[in-house]
Amino acid sequence: MKLLPFFAGCIFAADVCKDAAVSTCKFVIDEICGSNGKTYLNECVFQKAACFGEEDLSVAYKGACCPSSCPSEIKGESPYRSTCGVLYPNDCEFYRQKCLLRRAFDKIIDSGNAPEGDLQTSLDNFENVRRFFGTGDCELPETWEELLEDFEDVFLEYND
Numbered sequence: 001m002k003l004l005p006f007f008a009g010c011i012f013a014a015d016v017c018k019d020a021a022v023s024t025c026k027f028v029i030d031e032i033c034g035s036n037g038k039t040y041l042n043e044c045v046f047q048k049a050a051c052f053g054e055e056d057l058s059v060a061y062k063g064a065c066c067p068s069s070c071p072s073e074i075k076g077e078s079p080y081r082s083t084c085g086v087l088y089p090n091d092c093e094f095y096r097q098k099c100l101l102r103r104a105f106d107k108i109i110d111s112g113n114a115p116e117g118d119l120q121t122s123l124d125n126f127e128n129v130r131r132f133f134g135t136g137d138c139e140l141p142e143t144w145e146e147l148l149e150d151f152e153d154v155f156l157e158y159n160d
Helices: 013-022 043-052 091-111 126-133 144-151
Strands: 003-005 010-012 032-034 059-062 080-082 156-158
Touching: 013 043, 032 043, 080 091, 091 126, 091 144, 091 156, 126 144
Parallel strands: none
Antiparallel strands: 003 010, 032 059, 080 156
């Protein structure tokens, strides 16, 4: 019998797949990133893929998968800039960087080990944070709370 490693351990496939075979998934957005790098709309859609499509599929993490790579060619000046003034070769690269940082933040939050005090000395990957916020239009957050609040306010603009 196939075992499916979902969230909290292995679940017998017969029970889960039997339910998945006859159920209709609701359109509820609660994304899951599969171990195959694909984003599934929700747990129901993921279970159907695990039962009837993908071999050895497991949950990588909750949330959409981050792009693993983006086109790297730049023709002329970079047309994209973040609201912090950082230039990006394309929108994919901005969202990839933001997604990877968000994943790193989520791991810190899930571990319960949020940095205390000055971020520059307490956060391991502070250079990535500095690069994301740039050195111009945005103030660099000094505390964990400021970082989480300010991070969500950084968007991509067309650089005209």
